[in-house]
Amino acid sequence: MSPIILASASPRRAELLQQIGLSFSVRPADIDETPEPRETPEHYVERLAREKALLVAQSSPECLVLGSDTSVVLDRVILGKPSGAGEARATLARLSGATHQVMTAVALACGGVCHSRLVVTEVRFRALSANEIDAYVASGEPMDKAGSYGIQGLGGIFVNELRGSYSAVVGLPLQETAALLADAGYPVWKNWPRSLESQTS
Numbered sequence: 631m632s633p634i635i636l637a638s639a640s641p642r643r644a645e646l647l648q649q650i651g652l653s654f655s656v657r658p659a660d661i662d663e664t665p666e667p668r669e670t671p672e673h674y675v676e677r678l679a680r681e682k683a684l685l686v687a688q689s690s691p692e693c694l695v696l697g698s699d700t701s702v703v704l705d706r707v708i709l710g711k712p713s714g715a716g717e718a719r720a721t722l723a724r725l726s727g728a729t730h731q732v733m734t735a736v737a738l739a740c741g742g743v744c745h746s747r748l749v750v751t752e753v754r755f756r757a758l759s760a761n762e763i764d765a766y767v768a769s770g771e772p773m774d775k776a777g778s779y780g781i782q783g784l785g786g787i788f789v790n791e792l793r794g795s796y797s798a799v800v801g802l803p804l805q806e807t808a809a810l811l812a813d814a815g816y817p818v819w820k821n822w823p824r825s826l827e828s829q830t831s
């Protein structure tokens with residue numbers, strides 16, 4: 631079985647992969663994340679996921695390499711990770727009371743071959759007060775997250791409604807990731823532990 635590498639510095643992605651019982655090592659991919667001129671958010675997110683996976687796969691052609699990218703998109707505008715507290719505050723004010731998309735792509739590369747999936751999830755925020763935006767920014771949680779929030783953390787109290795994939799919002803769509811691995815001959819369930827009861831029955 632080919633070793634699996636997660637080409638990501640995101641602790642959320644590593645936790646999500648552990649959740650589905652996968653053994654893997656971590657090797658973040660440092661790529662240029664500048665959008666191309668007139669690039670759509672969908673194309674941008676999928677391109678970045680593929681570039682991350684392919685970059686790491688180049689130096690480990692015997693491995694299956696997973697790359698991913700998440701962007702928050704409001705009115706077709708990409709709201710990435712904030713550069714500082716001011717941008718985080720401004721982003722949260724824009725998301726307040728509105729519905730945005732979280733676009734996450736996952737890519738699986740082996741040598742120079744790469745397959746990818748894009749998942750778009752609709753998330754609606756209730757109206758946020760200036761005081762709670764200030765308190766949230768002061769907590770530090772927005773700083774390393776697309777759209778300046780984490781649904782899995784304190785930011786969970788802002789979300790009114792979600793239509794799509796919760797795991798994709800956190801950073802890695804689990805169903806699509808498992809499907810890519812299964813297509814590559816690595817069904818994750820084959821490595822799941824068996825409970826003691828099932829071994830005696």
Ligand SMILES: Cc1cn([C@H]2C[C@H](O)[C@@H](COP(=O)(O)OP(=O)(O)OP(=O)(O)O)O2)c(=O)[nH]c1=O
Pocket residue numbers: 637638639640641642643658659698699700701702711732774775776777779780781782799800801
């Ligand atoms: C919307 C949202 C994003 N995020 C995080 C997931 C990603 O880590 C981050 C999006 O930034 P990315 O650029 O996709 O990922 P990253 O820089 O953290 O890691 P790498 O490029 O090495 O894979 O935002 C959450 O944790 N919760 C959320 O609710």
